[in-house]
Amino acid sequence: MLYRLIDWLNELGPRFYTAFIEADRWKLYLQGLGRTLEMTLVALVMGVILGVVVAVIRAAHDQQRAGRRKNPLLAILNFICKIYTTVIRGTPMMVQLLIWTFVIFPSIRDKILVGIIGLGINSGAYVAEIVRGGLMSVDGGQMEAGRSLGLGYLDTMRFIVVPQAFKNILPSLGNELITLFKDTSLVQAIGGMELVYYASTIGGRTFDYMPPYIGIAVMYLCIVVVLTWLQGKLERRLRQSDRR
Template identity: 55%
Template sequence: MQEWFANLANSFTKTFITSDRWQLFLKGFGVTIRVALLALLMGIVIGILVAIVRTKHDSRKKNAHGFGNVILNILNVICQVYLTVIRGTPMMVQLMIVYFVIFASSRNSVGVATLAFGINSGAYVAEIVRGGIMSVDAGQMEAGRSLGMNYTQTMRRIIIPQAIKNILPALGNEMITLLKDTSLMTVTGAKDLMKAAQTVTAVTYQPFMPYISVAVIYLVCVMVLSKLLAIFERRMRNSDRR
């Protein structure tokens, strides 16, 4: 047992203490969090826009005509293709296509990874938001229109604020999934947590401590996010009762 603890301490020292290798993990953690947050914000913006287009298309009057409806039909087709392609292909494949094909001349691996994750997240957020919008009573839209607000104003001031309460748990799960998926960006050369673990492993030839440490870091981040989401949901429920 003493020998096992001695080996564990030696592995910890080589992984974090020797040559200040802990700084690699710290910098990698910063890159991981930054990419996850920026990609989530991008995904939320894309998701809301796609959800609004699809909801507007589904709720319009049948056999409606006019230039506006032609544009809406085109946008809806684009949204459907986007959702089908993104949700139907693996995240790893999308990341490699964006980095090695579309932005092959770029060396900004972090920026490209953020864009790829944001586009991927937007497809899932779109369906989450769309489901939340559809869960709001149809009378809310009619009430907003009767007050003189147009479709966009009604969505922004009445429908979406109510939908957010319904989609928060699913949106929280998407945030957690996105955070874990950021480990894939190491294939682009981005210096994230996984890249730090690979770099240390290549030097020490001891993969146990680096990869277990990265797993623990991700686990702690997910637990913290889950706790914060639970607190936020509880406060929102309490505010509804007042």
């Protein structure tokens, strides 16, 4: 048993050399990692913008004063936003990507672009609920105080409510970023040339899938560890600013 383990360990060196060093294959991994990070950042910006818009609409609808006539336009927008968040959060990410690729945008050849759209819209639904929860967690008196000072609804949200809500939702937003980064691996299923795609390609060329997949798993893990560390550092800095 021990000899078999030693022989297996001795074989790992040449296998990893073939998967990463031979024919400069490491460049393909870096190219895939670069595209993965690019997809994550663009989709995150798209998701945050979309999520904030949806959250503000839903929060504004929920905060309408009782006894007053409801804004019909706001009610329609709120209904659309509820359908959006329900559908996106209630269906698998993989199914959404397939629909975006083969149903909505079948003629687009740039699968990375389609993947960014799918990831961004999916992330927007989760960010919307995260932000809405943060906005609703701020005491309602803060909104009343801002309005009593003559600020409009948007200015009150911008200068008073949102800064307080941001501290409450930061951990959830950080987790959403990490989840979005890992979900980019699903884009390989629609032909997107990202990290998993290149690992699968190299495994097919060398007829050995274990080293490429183990390698990219380590890459994903390292990036997630760094993101988690940055998130914790930012949270500690915000807590220190509160004490001051």
